[in-house]
Structure formats: structure tokens, C-alpha cells
Amino acid sequence: MGWIGEQVDSIKSIQFRQLLTQAITLGMIVTSALIIWKGLMCVTGSESPVVVVLSGSMEPGFKRGDILFLHMSKDPIRTGEIVVFNIDGREIPIVHRVIKVHERPDTGEVDILTKGDNNPGDDRLLYARGQQWLQRQHIMGRAVGFLPYVGWVTIIMTEKPIVKYILIGALGLLVITSKE
Amino acid sequence: MHSFGYRANALFTFAVTILAFMCAIASFSDTLNSPTPTAHVQVLSINRFQKRPDGDDEVSMTFNISANLRSLFTWNTKQVFVFLAAEYETSKNSLNQVSLWDYIILEKEDAYFRIRSTNKYRFIDQGSNLRGKDFNLTLHWHVMPKTGKMFADKIVMTGYRLPEVYR
Known part of the structure; x- marks a missing residue:
């Protein structure tokens, strides 16, 4: 009887250890992704260091599904730069080019007007009611780098949530069933 | 150890790594290009120079632009946006x-051009400061x-002085 008991114990302990290892591996994956994201936030100074282009308003430069890397520095904003801005009452940030800048001498306060390269007119129609200019606090960052197509992954996942669940489920299953 | 899943995973990871590396190399190769663009702009006429009802000055003008931006193009260039x-x-700004x-x-061949145009976007000041104003x-x-x-990058060209009176 003692021998069987030993065997059962050893099996139990093996399974427990394996389970623990898998849980730790999963945790490592999740936390390292989080570390990379938060690290990018620190380095770039922007609250969302990477954005996906959702509309064709900057074509042919940026197409839907392209990825932009943002940088938020203290440098003043100038015409021609591509900035990402948030409008009060609008959830999704917009990526457009600055076409006008008026900067005050002492305070450094700035009035900015933007336009999408592919749009016929400027962005005043997109701004909040009665808003003529963007100020510094609306700007989330300026685009410094570009990577094509990669953003399609997130676009597909947000528009077809089922794909997301299938992917997460499959990955989870893979992690759990895999042995070394 | 050698299951289908593992092999697919290894192949995918390798492919993505190589692709990322090639993107980095392509982007780095841009820095080796030292462009020598030239440009010349001439203001031909002031078509309209008025104070708008809200008090801001507005100018409409015609200008000639000739530029050779061919040297900006490399094999990794998708487009050059020129403006x-x-x-x-002013006293306010x-x-x-x-x-x-x-x-x-979009094409290197189109980067050597000569264009006559009026201003595409409205030239409106914040206030009424444009009479006799020098601008670059x-x-x-x-x-x-x-x-x-x-x-x-940019080329700063010779300035221009707006007329002293509205027209």
C-alpha cells in the first residue's frame, strides 16, 4: 500500500509543479508585454506610444492598418508635423498634419490648425462645436516612425471580436497543453 | 519537441525577426543619403489684401515655385510631402x-517641378498686423x-514685404 501511495503522491506533485510552471510562463508572457508597453510610454513620453491608422484621411502616406510610432517631447509644434490629437467629446484620436501655427511670445501657448492630406478642407469641421484651434493639451504626440500593415491585426480583432476570442483560446490551450 | 505547432511557431518567429531586421536596415539606409535639394520661390502678385469683417487680415497671392527635390528620394521613400x-x-504672436x-x-521623376499657383489655404492673420509686414x-x-x-527639413527663402495699404 505504501508503494502505491508514494506513486500517487509523486504524480500529484509532478502535475502540481507542471501547473505552476505553466502559470508562471503565462504570467511572464503577460508581464513582459506590459513591461515593454510601459517602457515605451516612459521612453516616448506619450500615453499611447503606438497608434493604428483607422481612416484613409492621410493617404497615400498612411493607409488604414498602418502603425505609427509617437513621440511626445517638449519641442514646439511646427507646421508640417504629423500629430495625434484628441478632441473633447470624441473617443478616437485623429492623426493629421499641422498646417497653421500661431505661438504666443511669453507663455508659449499655441494655436494649431490641422488637415488630413487626403481631405479637401481643414479640420475645423472635426473639432468640437465652435472650436477654431487646437491647443497643446489636445496633442497626444507627433508621429516619428512608420510600419505598414501591422495594425491590421488590431483592426480585425476590434471589428471581429470572435477572432480575438478564438486566438486567445487557442494560445491559452497551447500554453496549457505544451510540455517543455 | 518536434510537433507541428512548435515548428510553425519557430518558423513564424524567425520570419518576423528577419522582417523586423530588414525594416530596421531599410530605415537606417535612409540616413546614408545626404540630399542636396534646391528651391526658388517668387511672389508674382498680391491679388487681394483685405481686413475681414471679424478684424483679421487676409491675403491672397500668386507665386512661382521651382524646386528640385530629386535627391530626397531613396529606395525606401514612399512619398515626399512638400509645402x-x-x-x-507679430506683436501678439x-x-x-x-x-x-x-x-x-510620389515619383522621383515628379520631384523636379515648376509651378505657378495662388495660395491653396487661406492666409489669415490672428489680428490686423499684415500691412507692411515682412514675412519669410x-x-x-x-x-x-x-x-x-x-x-x-526646409529651405528658408528670401522674404517678401506686404503692401502698406489694403487693396
Whole structure:
């Protein structure tokens, strides 16, 4: 009887250890992704260091599904730069080019007007009611780098949530069933 | 150890790593290019120079732009966005930058051009400071790569003085 008991114990302990290892591996994956994201936030100074282009308003430069890397520095904003801005009452940030800048001498306060390269007119129609200019606090960052197509992954996942669940489920299953 | 899943995973990871590496190399190769663009802008006429009902000055003008931006193009260049901006200082603002005209160049062959145009965007001051005002005309360009880092630079050209009276 003692021998069987030993065997059962050893099996139990093996399974427990394996389970623990898998849980730790999963945790490592999740936390390292989080570390990379938060690290990018620190380095770039922007609250969302990477954005996906959702509309064709900057074509042919940026197409839907392209990825932009943002940088938020203290440098003043100038015409021609591509900035990402948030409008009060609008959830999704917009990526457009600055076409006008008026900067005050002492305070450094700035009035900015933007336009999408592919749009016929400027962005005043997109701004909040009665808003003529963007100020510094609306700007989330300026685009410094570009990577094509990669953003399609997130676009597909947000528009077809089922794909997301299938992917997460499959990955989870893979992690759990895999042995070394 | 050698299951289908593992092999697929290894192949995928390898492919993505190589692709990322190639993107980085392509972007880095852009920095080896030292462009020598030239540009010339001439203001031909002031078509309209008025104070708007809300008190801001507005100018409409015609200008000639000739530029050779061919040297900006590399194998990793998707487009060059070129624009002309008026830059000036007023008592209210230490810097005013107003984009007057822009153009998207997709092919290297189109980067050597001569264009006559009126201002595409309205040249409106914040206030009424434009009479007799000197401003600089600056040709800016913004290079968008196929992948990687974006570049921007400019040529500041001779200034222009607006007339003392509205017309």
C-alpha cells in the first residue's frame, strides 16, 4: 500500500509543479508585454506610444492598418508635423498634419490648425462645436516612425471580436497543453 | 519537441525577426543619403489684401515655385510631402506659420517641378498686423518612408514685404 501511495503522491506533485510552471510562463508572457508597453510610454513620453491608422484621411502616406510610432517631447509644434490629437467629446484620436501655427511670445501657448492630406478642407469641421484651434493639451504626440500593415491585426480583432476570442483560446490551450 | 505547432511557431518567429531586421536596415539606409535639394520661390502678385469683417487680415497671392527635390528620394521613400509656408512675427504672436500651398510627390521623376499657383489655404492673420509686414517664405518637406523613420527639413527663402495699404 505504501508503494502505491508514494506513486500517487509523486504524480500529484509532478502535475502540481507542471501547473505552476505553466502559470508562471503565462504570467511572464503577460508581464513582459506590459513591461515593454510601459517602457515605451516612459521612453516616448506619450500615453499611447503606438497608434493604428483607422481612416484613409492621410493617404497615400498612411493607409488604414498602418502603425505609427509617437513621440511626445517638449519641442514646439511646427507646421508640417504629423500629430495625434484628441478632441473633447470624441473617443478616437485623429492623426493629421499641422498646417497653421500661431505661438504666443511669453507663455508659449499655441494655436494649431490641422488637415488630413487626403481631405479637401481643414479640420475645423472635426473639432468640437465652435472650436477654431487646437491647443497643446489636445496633442497626444507627433508621429516619428512608420510600419505598414501591422495594425491590421488590431483592426480585425476590434471589428471581429470572435477572432480575438478564438486566438486567445487557442494560445491559452497551447500554453496549457505544451510540455517543455 | 518536434510537433507541428512548435515548428510553425519557430518558423513564424524567425520570419518576423528577419522582417523586423530588414525594416530596421531599410530605415537606417535612409540616413546614408545626404540630399542636396534646391528651391526658388517668387511672389508674382498680391491679388487681394483685405481686413475681414471679424478684424483679421487676409491675403491672397500668386507665386512661382521651382524646386528640385530629386535627391530626397531613396529606395525606401514612399512619398515626399512638400509645402510652402509663410512665417512672420507679430506683436501678439512670436511665431506665425501659415501653410500656403502643398503637394504630394510620389515619383522621383515628379520631384523636379515648376509651378505657378495662388495660395491653396487661406492666409489669415490672428489680428490686423499684415500691412507692411515682412514675412519669410519657407519650403518644407516631409519624407515618408515605406517603413521606418520619417524625415523633415526646409529651405528658408528670401522674404517678401506686404503692401502698406489694403487693396
